[in-house]
Amino acid sequence: MIGLNHYLIVAGLLFAIGLIGVIRRKNLLMLFFATEIMLNAANVAFAAISHYYNDLSGQMFAFFIVAIAASEVAIGLGLLILVYKKQGTLDLDDLASMKG
Amino acid sequence: MFEQIAFYLFSILTIGLFLVTVLSNNILYAMTSLASGMVLISGFFFLNGADFLGVVQLIVYVGAVMALYAFGMMFFNVTKAVKENNTSNVLVFVLGVSIALLMVIMFAAPISPEVIFASVSPEPNATNPEAVGLVLFTKYLVPFEVAAVMLLIAMIGGIILAGKKMDQSLTKTDEENIIQKDIK
Numbered sequence: 001m002i003g004l005n006h007y008l009i010v011a012g013l014l015f016a017i018g019l020i021g022v023i024r025r026k027n028l029l030m031l032f033f034a035t036e037i038m039l040n041a042a043n044v045a046f047a048a049i050s051h052y053y054n055d056l057s058g059q060m061f062a063f064f065i066v067a068i069a070a071s072e073v074a075i076g077l078g079l080l081i082l083v084y085k086k087q088g089t090l091d092l093d094d095l096a097s098m099k100g
Numbered sequence: 101m102f103e104q105i106a107f108y109l110f111s112i113l114t115i116g117l118f119l120v121t122v123l124s125n126n127i128l129y130a131m132t133s134l135a136s137g138m139v140l141i142s143g144f145f146f147l148n149g150a151d152f153l154g155v156v157q158l159i160v161y162v163g164a165v166m167a168l169y170a171f172g173m174m175f176f177n178v179t180k181a182v183k184e185n186n187t188s189n190v191l192v193f194v195l196g197v198s199i200a201l202l203m204v205i206m207f208a209a210p211i212s213p214e215v216i217f218a219s220v221s222p223e224p225n226a227t228n229p230e231a232v233g234l235v236l237f238t239k240y241l242v243p244f245e246v247a248a249v250m251l252l253i254a255m256i257g258g259i260i261l262a263g264k265k266m267d268q269s270l271t272k273t274d275e276e277n278i279i280q281k282d283i284k
Contacts, residue, residue, distance in 0.1 A: 002107045007144070010111045012200060014118060020196035021122035024189070029127060029169075029176065033134050036165070037118050040137075043157070044144050051148035055218035056235045059150050060243075063236070066160050067247040071254030073165050077172040078261025084176055 007048030014041035028080055028090040032073070039069045103147060110143045127173060135166040152229040 018041060021034025043062045050058025084090055117137035121130045138161040145154035220239060222231035236244055 002103055013115055016197050016200040017118045017122055019200050020192055023196055024192045030130060033121050033130055040141050047145050047148045047150045047153055053218050054221055056220045056222050056231060059153050059232060060240050062153055064243060064247055066156055067251060070160055070165060071251050073168050074254045074258035077168060078258045081175050081262045
């Protein structure tokens with residue numbers, strides 16, 4: 001039988017994968033992909049807890065996370081396009097222009 | 101039985117696909133595997149009886165967000181593999197997993213499961229979309245409206261940010277742009 005712990009472990013694994021991506025990636029677009037993975041992992045945990053505790057609040061929070069992710073992508077891609085127009089690259093090492 | 105098969109299938113596939121997203125050097129591979137991972141994540145929602153959330157995940161993430169990424173990628177040079185100056189993989193894996201574990205220990209472990217109780221239990225004879233609608237438009241009405249305003253602001257912001265100098269090409273050289281301006 002699949003219990004709550006199974007879902008929470010999968011969500012934790014997905015979150016760790018996203019975190020590895022955030023630490024490892026140097027390309028800004030790939031960094032965005034990794035944040036999407038982390039948001040999705042949180043959604044899985046919310047939905048599972050909502051089911052096993054018979055409480056709809058978890059699903060509500062998951063809806064708001066989806067809304068926040070959508071607006072984050074809209075604004076973030078606009079900013080990425082501006083950065084690419086100005087610098088010609090999306091690599092974080094090349095963008096480090098404020099070395100002391 | 102079928103629930104178990106579905107759960108293990110979905111979890112193995114999503115973990116594999118998201119690992120491809122995180123570790124691949126090609127943006128196209130990363131994006132397609134992210135999109136298919138999102139589709140399989142919605143399978144978790146259907147397994148949990150959150151039908152409406154699963155459909156929203158399919159429409160918003162797979163439909164809208166991935167299409168937005170696909171459009172955004174047209175501005176960037178995606179044909180060549182991304183060259184990244186990566187630090188050692190072992191260190192990154194150890195750091196990522198240990199940070200995730202540390203956050204769980206800090207925030208989730210002190211909460212004992214007996215203290216948690218359902219505050220918004222669903223209507224007994226309602227299907228999932230009905231129950232979601234009943235809760236969303238009563239208890240969560242103000243956050244819903246705020247989220248609507250936030251989405252509007254994000255839309256306007258996205259148009260303004262990406263729409264600047266749309267008449268200039270990114271891939272052409274400066275001279276070609278200048279020639280185009282002169283023709284106008």
